[in-house]
Amino acid sequence: MHKVLSLKNVSYAYPSSEQNAVTNVSIDIEAGKIYSIAGINGSGKTTLGLIMRGFIPKIYHGQLSGEIRYNGKEMSTQSMDVLCQEIGYVFQNPFTQMSAAKDTVFEEVAFALENLGVNPEEIKDRVTGTIRLLDIENLKDKNPMELSGGQKQKVAIASVVVMNPNVLILDEPTSQLDPVATKEIFEIIKLLKQRGTTVILIEHKLEQIAEYTDELIIMEGSELLVAGDTKSVLETTEYSQSSLEYPKYYELYKALNDESIEPFYTLEGMSTAIGGKDE
Amino acid sequence: MENKKSLYPTTKFWMLLFMFITIALVPGYKYQYAILPLVLILALFSGVIKQVTLNFLRSTFILCIVIFLMQGIFYPGETILFSVGFIDVYQEGIMMSLSLTSKIVAISSLVILFFATTKIKDIVFSLEKMGLSPKATYVILSTLQIIPALSAKSETIMEAQSSRGMETEGNILVRLKTLLPVFTPLVLSSLEATEERVLTLEARAFSSTAKRTQIYTVEKRAIDYILAAVAIIAIILFFVLRGGL
């Protein structure tokens, strides 16, 4: 498969910090899959996302080493304009993701294309197409600042998807949303995958994402702990030693398949379930 | 789109410039005072009479009343116009007040009318067309979006704090102390928001070197060219007839 992003021995420390936020990470991102970067707070997952987008080192300075390639080309040689269109980035906070300069959702979604100097007729076509795709046509004349969190997040995704990016990175896009809005955002992510977009999700709750994700990348203490397809990562001993919890349904699945656990309907099994063996 | 089309912002600018020049230079106060009813009539036809009247009363009316009081009483005059109790009101002070307030009322009401009938979006569009940088126009538009958002947030904080028993009444010191738990979180959260907004803007190609395009446009119509030309000619004529600057 085609490698869109490829990191080799990448380490990074924020300015005025002696400690690495990311240490010696090597990973290949293959086109058309959904990846999830998971880890507890402080594991370096957001920083890894910023590196994959090129925000580090273009916006954040500090110590960066290693090799980062986008489509085989050295990331640092790519211009910001190109990176904007190739790699979309959606952030956590819906409120700060509105440009705060546009008074309709339609114009909000058009903002990036205006900045890139796309001709107005083409902008209108692309915006219309994007808001139809994400099913937010009903919001088109509303003021983006007055939307709910979930609506804002959808507009934020639309504002990036309108550039037709090859890769879309989303940093905890649902952490501030209710379950209904969360479900809708994940449906959008699935839809984008079907259209061939490579999706990289940054999450700390595996509960929701394991269902959608093809590949898991587990970060722990600034290092990449383990990576691979979701099921095999969950089965590794590295994962069991990580600070992350297992998704509930995975625990259930394991329990159902674990023959060493006494069936609940035996007396012994019940006593185990209630309070452990009395030895 | 709207049915009632507004004039292009620069057309209004030329007309305003003519008005401001004549207000400043025409002697006396009758011409200046005649502008207020004119503004009110225009406001009535534009459907903004309520807003214009309210803003005028709040910003200008009281100020002018105080000018009359202060100048009438304290202007070093000789001719006593009338006396109220032991206070003498001088004619010179009243004349001075008429001269000052007529200009204030005229200019102020015109400015209020201009902003009540002109979309900031249109003004900003014309400014960008004249060469103002997209960063500058962003700052203007963003300010107008952030003010109501922050204002709503401050009300939420106020309500939350007063339900927790915060004092909004009481003596000055108590109320002054109340300011901190309301204002501090507002500042902190809005400043940290700017940090995230930088990334949002960068992710939307805000720093792109491409020549920016705009999907929102305002067109100049024939009437704009005519009115702007009339205003410019009127300015020139005014100075010619007046005999120089």
Added chain:
Amino acid sequence: MKKGFKYDFTLLQILLIPTCVALSVVGYQISQMLKLPLYFDIAGLSIAALLGGPWIAALTAVLNHTVNGMIYPTALPFMPVSIAIGIQVGICANKGMLKGPIRTAIVILLMSLIGTIVSTPIVIILFGGVTGSTTDILTAAFLQSGDDILNAVFNQTFIVGLVNNTLNLGLAYFIVTRISPRYLSKTNYGSKFIKPNKKVYDLDGEVK
């Protein structure tokens, strides 16, 4: 560190302008809601000056008066007053003049003096000595006691300015020292207000 006009206009610095204008407007609204006799209407400007430096503060002043002027046109002529104060506070803060009570007092004194010098001619020539706020009573009192209009307005503006500037700058300083060091270190002038021994958080919430 690089200095100069252009260096001050990074994206983060530019975004300070709308935020601080909004803070000034909301500061005014809150003071009205709390029925305070003095207005926290330059708290936003002071914050802009402390974090963004003199030029960002000057632009904040321009925009602040323009926005106010849309509804209260009589605020427009006072734009130069705020510009001057913004630049002065920005320069003073940058020169480390906000350290210690004596130096801070000098900054407030300077603020009030500059504000008064710029504003007095505007008040007298355009508005006949009247500002339209309750503090006009003070001007009237000075006039009554025999001052001429120039002295009366000058004294009134200076006294009101002293109180107002102390409160506004005080509030701004109080808040700025509570901003996260991570944010302060990214602004061009804010790093002076980082308190030592405070924990630093990066984007991942890591404690350094």
